[in-house]
Amino acid sequence: MAEKIFRVNMSDLSVKIEEVPAAWRGLGGRALTSTIVAAEVPPTCHPLGKHNKLVVAHGMLSGTRAPSSGRLSAGAKSPLTGTIKECNAGGTASQLLARMGIKALIIEGLPTASQFYALTVTTDGVEIKPENDLIGLGNFEVIEKLEIADNKALGLLSIGPVGERRQLAANISVKDPDGKIRSLGRGGLGAVMGSKRIKYIVLDATDAPRKIALADEEKFKGAAKTFTKVLIDHPVSGTSLGDYGTDVLVNLINEVGGFPTRNFRTGQFEKHELISGEHMSELMKSRGGKPKHGCHAGCVMQCSQVYVDKEGNYVTSGFEYETIWAMGAHCCIADLDLLAQADSIMDDIGIDAIETSVTMGLAMEAGIIEFGDGPGLLKLLQEIKEGTPLGRILGSGAGATGKVYGIRRVPVVKNQAIPAYDPRAIKGIGITYCTSTMGADHTIGYTIATNILKCGGFVDPLQKEGQVELSRNLQITTALIDSLGFCLFIAFAILDDEKGLPAMVDMVNARYGTSLTIDDMLDLGKKVLKTERAFNQAAGLNNAHDRLPEFFADERLAPHDAIWDFSDEEIDEFWNF
Numbered sequence: 421m422a423e424k425i426f427r428v429n430m431s432d433l434s435v436k437i438e439e440v441p442a443a444w445r446g447l448g449g450r451a452l453t454s455t456i457v458a459a460e461v462p463p464t465c466h467p468l469g470k471h472n473k474l475v476v477a478h479g480m481l482s483g484t485r486a487p488s489s490g491r492l493s494a495g496a497k498s499p500l501t502g503t504i505k506e507c508n509a510g511g512t513a514s515q516l517l518a519r520m521g522i523k524a525l526i527i528e529g530l531p532t533a534s535q536f537y538a539l540t541v542t543t544d545g546v547e548i549k550p551e552n553d554l555i556g557l558g559n560f561e562v563i564e565k566l567e568i569a570d571n572k573a574l575g576l577l578s579i580g581p582v583g584e585r586r587q588l589a590a591n592i593s594v595k596d597p598d599g600k601i602r603s604l605g606r607g608g609l610g611a612v613m614g615s616k617r618i619k620y621i622v623l624d625a626t627d628a629p630r631k632i633a634l635a636d637e638e639k640f641k642g643a644a645k646t647f648t649k650v651l652i653d654h655p656v657s658g659t660s661l662g663d664y665g666t667d668v669l670v671n672l673i674n675e676v677g678g679f680p681t682r683n684f685r686t687g688q689f690e691k692h693e694l695i696s697g698e699h700m701s702e703l704m705k706s707r708g709g710k711p712k713h714g715c716h717a718g719c720v721m722q723c724s725q726v727y728v729d730k731e732g733n734y735v736t737s738g739f740e741y742e743t744i745w746a747m748g749a750h751c752c753i754a755d756l757d758l759l760a761q762a763d764s765i766m767d768d769i770g771i772d773a774i775e776t777s778v779t780m781g782l783a784m785e786a787g788i789i790e791f792g793d794g795p796g797l798l799k800l801l802q803e804i805k806e807g808t809p810l811g812r813i814l815g816s817g818a819g820a821t822g823k824v825y826g827i828r829r830v831p832v833v834k835n836q837a838i839p840a841y842d843p844r845a846i847k848g849i850g851i852t853y854c855t856s857t858m859g860a861d862h863t864i865g866y867t868i869a870t871n872i873l874k875c876g877g878f879v880d881p882l883q884k885e886g887q888v889e890l891s892r893n894l895q896i897t898t899a900l901i902d903s904l905g906f907c908l909f910i911a912f913a914i915l916d917d918e919k920g921l922p923a924m925v926d927m928v929n930a931r932y933g934t935s936l937t938i939d940d941m942l943d944l945g946k947k948v949l950k951t952e953r954a955f956n957q958a959a960g961l962n963n964a965h966d967r968l969p970e971f972f973a974d975e976r977l978a979p980h981d982a983i984w985d986f987s988d989e990e991i992d993e994f995w996n997f
């Protein structure tokens with residue numbers, strides 16, 4: 421079955437099913453969403469206007485038995501950063517789209533009426549119908565009312581009230597195998613979906629084949645087996661992530677002094693043990709939760725968890741290190757139960773947990789509430805949920821909140837909040853924050869792997885030497901990983917095990933009947949980065965946007981007395997490839 425492009429125009433509520441253009445045939449995931457956005461979206465358009473497009477695509481290996489390959493990519497021009505944006509998430513949608521033979525779903529135009537709509541996508545086409553009953557509801561209630569939680573053939577993308585209001589930190593939720601939520605989190609893509617007046621999209625794969633056709637079944641099986649072993653044998657992807665989740669990083673990043681505390685004032689949080697992965701794992705074991713859990717079928721690393729309260733009731737899952745850091749050390753709240761409750765609220769109202777939690781620290785900096793005030797943080801989330809004037813400011817992210825309250829120390833790059841690793845103490849990640857095509861984003865070139873975990877060698881996090889090259893190499897590889905539909909966390913193992921990359925390329929060739937080499941695949945990663953960079957330049961961004969806020973160069977960070985000391989020329993070296 422040849423894959424198709426499904427194109428929905430919300431201006432006239434029409435649907436087209438198109439052949440895949442030759443230039444897009446070998447692409448998937450981030451490579452495809454960024455290529456389509458760059459080709460079809462005018463870079464200077466308003467992100468919430470009729471010229472922006474929301475593009476959803478499965479990864480190149482999604483739907484196959486390649487381990488941990490079920491990540492869904494979504495792309496658009498970001499209303500938060502003004503740049504091109506790709507987000508990826510687990511859940512069931514990527515594998516369902518692949519089985520349905522839908523290479524990409526492109527949503528364009530704006531409806532003329534203020535009416536909201538719902539889309540139902542089947543292998544035959546897309547039905548667009550008005551939606552009134554579920555407007556204003558949170559994502560959990562949408563799943564419940566649609567009665568789709570347990571139906572494995574039905575996937576869902578939805579927005580909460582924050583997306584309906586087109587606030588800049590709104591995300592898109594993706595139903596996971598348990599009927600819960602994974603998030604296309606960063607960059608405000610939920611606002612783009614809200615601007616197109618789409619409350620939710622059901623993916624109905626009832627009539628889709630169960631299996632994806634492979635060019636060479638036997639070769640694929642062998643390569644997938646090798647790749648699975650590479651992941652399982654590695655201490656990070658095979659053991660630590662499953663045992664403690666990503667929150668295993670709390671103690672580690674605190675130990676190296678790169679754990680930003682009290683809005684990036686120091687690099688260590690005295691109460692770090694109380695929010696650590698080790699503590700969470702023990703709590704979940706004692707309460708009957710699950711310390712180990714997958715965000716999509718076929719993940720062998722399973723860094724997620726099912727977090728339950730003292731009575732054993734479900735609270736949240738996909739409770740990540742970065743969210744825990746931001747509400748924990750950044751806001752100085754050492755209460756995992758309260759943070760889990762806040763994480764669940766953010767999932768429900770449909771807002772990026774990193775952007776919003778960093779914004780909460782700025783609300784504390786502004787004196788709206790005190791540092792350490794957990795109940796106060798929950799009240800502010802309620803303001804966002806209700807769309808009060810203060811809630812609308814906070815729901816517009818850290819940059820907007822900083823401007824409205826006259827704050828000087830605002831940790832953003834290209835208006836997107838800096839996540840959980842201080843760039844003064846871990847300099848490689850600082851280069852990633854600066855040069856990311858999508859604003860500050862740790863996932864786009866995760867130098868923690870080499871700076872801290874010593875995967876693929878070691879580059880001293882406190883020294884400048886080697887950081888630009890490290891970030892560049894990881895950003896190229898990550899662009900490839902995001903295009904294949906793999907979870908970023910496969911990177912630890914492929915950096916250390918020389919069997920990893922060849923097995924990955926073998927799977928692609930066995931899936932598509934191609935004869936690509938490792939260099940061909942890395943060239944694809946480079947091309948993705950350059951395509952994204954060219955879009956941003958045409959949108960008006962330049963080297964001056966590739967910079968950290970000045971307080972990182974003015975204020976030394978304890979305990980290492982570390983400072984951000986890269987010159988502009990040194991940062992700009994990144995793009996010399």
Ligand code: SF4
Binds near residue numbers: 661713720724
């Ligand atoms: S390792 Fe974690 S984030 Fe990655 S695919 Fe598995 S459960 Fe999802």
